[in-house]
Amino acid sequence: xxxxxxxxxxxxxxxxxxxxxxxxxxxxxxxxxxxxxxxxxxxxxxxxxxxxxxxxxxxxxxxxxxxxxxxxxxxxxxxxxxxxxxxxxxxxxxxxxxxxxxxxxxxxxxxxxxxxxxxxxxxxxxxxxxxxxxxxxxxxxxxxxxxxxxxxxxxxxxxxxxxxxxxxxxxxxxxxxxxxxxxxxxxxxxxxxxxxxxxxxxxxxxxxxxxxxxxxxxxxxxxxxxxxxxxxxxxxxxxxxxxxxxxxxxxxxxxxxxxxxxxxxxxxxxxxxxxxxxxxxxxxxxxxxxxxxxxxxxxxxxxxxxxxxxxxxxxxxxxxxxxxxxx
Amino acid sequence: xxxxxxxxxxxxxxxxxxxxxxxxxxxxxxxxxxxxxxxxxxxxxxxxxxxxxxxxxxxxxxxxxxxxxxxxxxxxxxxxxxxxxxxxxxxxxxxxxxxxxxxxxxxxxxxxxxxxxxxxxxxxxxxxxxxxxxxxxxxxxxxxxxxxxxxxxxxxxxxxxxxxxxxxxxxxxxxxxxxxxxxxxxxxxxxxxxxxxxxxxxxxxxxxxxxxxxxxxxxxxxxxx
Ligand SMILES: Nc1ncnc2c1ncn2[C@@H]1O[C@H](COP(=O)(O)OP(=O)(O)OP(=O)(O)O)[C@@H](O)[C@H]1O
Ligand SMILES: [Mg+2]
Numbered sequence: 001x002x003x004x005x006x007x008x009x010x011x012x013x014x015x016x017x018x019x020x021x022x023x024x025x026x027x028x029x030x031x032x033x034x035x036x037x038x039x040x041x042x043x044x045x046x047x048x049x050x051x052x053x054x055x056x057x058x059x060x061x062x063x064x065x066x067x068x069x070x071x072x073x074x075x076x077x078x079x080x081x082x083x084x085x086x087x088x089x090x091x092x093x094x095x096x097x098x099x100x101x102x103x104x105x106x107x108x109x110x111x112x113x114x115x116x117x118x119x120x121x122x123x124x125x126x127x128x129x130x131x132x133x134x135x136x137x138x139x140x141x142x143x144x145x146x147x148x149x150x151x152x153x154x155x156x157x158x159x160x161x162x163x164x165x166x167x168x169x170x171x172x173x174x175x176x177x178x179x180x181x182x183x184x185x186x187x188x189x190x191x192x193x194x195x196x197x198x199x200x201x202x203x204x205x206x207x208x209x210x211x212x213x214x215x216x217x218x219x220x221x222x223x224x225x226x227x228x229x230x231x232x233x234x235x236x237x238x239x240x241x242x243x244x245x246x247x248x249x250x251x252x253x254x255x256x257x258x259x260x261x262x263x264x265x266x267x268x269x270x271x272x273x274x275x276x277x278x279x280x281x282x283x284x285x286x287x288x289x290x291x292x293x294x295x296x297x298x299x300x301x302x303x304x305x306x307x308x309x310x311x312x313x314x315x316x317x318x319x320x321x322x323x324x325x326x327x
Numbered sequence: 328x329x330x331x332x333x334x335x336x337x338x339x340x341x342x343x344x345x346x347x348x349x350x351x352x353x354x355x356x357x358x359x360x361x362x363x364x365x366x367x368x369x370x371x372x373x374x375x376x377x378x379x380x381x382x383x384x385x386x387x388x389x390x391x392x393x394x395x396x397x398x399x400x401x402x403x404x405x406x407x408x409x410x411x412x413x414x415x416x417x418x419x420x421x422x423x424x425x426x427x428x429x430x431x432x433x434x435x436x437x438x439x440x441x442x443x444x445x446x447x448x449x450x451x452x453x454x455x456x457x458x459x460x461x462x463x464x465x466x467x468x469x470x471x472x473x474x475x476x477x478x479x480x481x482x483x484x485x486x487x488x489x490x491x492x493x494x495x496x497x498x499x500x501x502x503x504x505x506x507x508x509x510x511x512x513x514x515x516x517x518x519x520x521x522x523x524x525x526x527x528x529x530x531x532x533x534x535x536x537x538x539x540x541x542x543x544x545x546x547x548x549x550x551x552x
Contacts, residue, residue, distance in 0.1 A: 026437045232416050237406035238433045326378050
C-alpha cells in the first residue's frame, strides 16, 4: 500500500451527481436486477422453494378446479333451462274447439313463444308408446289422459321467477285443470349449484388466507435468516424500501410459481377426468366433453396468486423488518 | 464537524454509558478514542452514527443535531459516515467486490460509476487483485481492509472506526492506521476507538480518554491550556 493517496482518493471521491435520466435508468435497472436476483436466490434451495410453492399451488388448485367443474355443470345444464316447458292439463269436458281457442289466446302473450295442442287421444298414444302399458290401459273405459297444451316460453322470459309467474298466470284460465312446470327440477339443480358456488367462494377465501399466511411465514423465516445482512445494510445507509425490495420480489415469485403449479394441477386433473366423463356422456348419447380452463381463469389465478404472494410478504416485511436494528 | 454538548447516554438498563461529554472536532481532524473496556467508546461512536440516541445533551454532526434526525432520514444521514467495525460486518455470501460496491448500490449510483469507484477503493486498500474472492478466504487484516474500502467508497466526510485493529498484529495495525491517515490528509474527519495506547501515541494525533462514561482527557485541550 504505497500511498499515492491523494490521487487515489480523488478518484474515489470526484464525480458529479448523475443526471435525472441516468438516475431513472439506474433505478429500473436495479429493480430488474433484484427481481431476477431474488429468483436466483430461491433456485439455490429448489426443494424448499418448491415445497412452499406446491402448498400455494394445491391451496389454489382446489377452489379453481371446483370452479371449473361447476362451470362445466352450469354449461351442461344451461341447455336444459332453455328446454323449460309448461304443460297445461285441461279439464276433461273441454272441447277441441275451446282448447284451440285457448291455445291461440295464450300464443298471443308476450312471454310465450309457442303453444302445442295435444288431444287426449294423441296423448294416450304417446303415453302407450313411451311406457308400453298398452293392455293395462285397454282395461279402462275412458281415456284417462287429458288434452294438454304444451307452452314453450319465450327465451327472454326463461328464468326461474318469470317461469313461475307465467305458470301461475296460465293456471287462472278456467279450462286449465293443472299446471306443471317441467323445469322445476332444473331450477332446484340451479339453486343447489348456487349454493355450491357460494361454498367455493368461501373455500377460496379461506384457502387464500392460508396462502397469505404461508407466504408470510416463509418470508418471516427468510428475514430472520438474513438478519445480519439487514443490520449491515441498515448501517451503511440502506433505506427500508431498499431492504424490503428483495423480500417483496421473493413473495412475487412464490405467488407466480404457486399459481403456475395450481394451473398445472387443474389441467392435469381435468385431463384425467375427461376420459371417464366422456364415457359417461356416451352412455347418455351426449356429445358433452369437459371444458378446460379458459384463458380468463388462468390469468385470474396468476394475478390472484401473485397478489397473495406480494401481500403476504408485505405483511411479513412490515411486521418484522422494523424489529431488526443495529445495536 | 463533530460537536458533543453535555451529551449523555443512559441505556434502558439504567446504566450511564456516557455522562456529560463535551468536545469538538474540526473537518479533516483525526482523533483517537481510548479508555478501559466498558468506558463508553463504542457508545460514543454509536451516538454519532445514530445507532443509539442521546438521552440528554446534544450531538451535532456536520451542523445537524442528531436528536432532530427522524427515523426515516437515518439511512441518508448514515451515507455521509463511513463506519468500520471490529468484527468487519461483511456479507460472507458475496464477493469482496460486491461487499465494497454495496453502499454505492444502496445510494443508487449508475453501474459504471459503481465499477469505477469500487475498483478505486479496492486499489486504495491494496485488494484489487482479490475482488472476486469471498471474504471467508481472506485473512483478518484483509477482511478489515475490505471493511475500510466499503466505508470510504461512498466518499463520506466522516470516518468512524471501532477498534479496527483489535486482533491484528502490530505491523498490520500500523498499515491500517496509515490508510486512515491518508484519508485525513484529503479532508476526511477520522475518529478511531482503540486500546492500543503505544501505537496511538506514536501516531501523534489528538487523543480523547474516556473513563466510566466521562471524558477525562483530551490532548487538544491540554495543548491549548
Ligand atoms: N445496549 C446496551 N444496554 C445496556 N448497557 C449497555 C449497552 N451497550 C453497552 N452498555 C454498557 O455501557 C457501558 C459502555 O459500553 P461500551 O460498549 O460503550 O464500552 P466500550 O468502551 O466500547 O468497551 P470495549 O472496549 O469493551 O468495547 C458498558 O458498561 C456496557 O455494559
Ligand atoms: Mg466497544
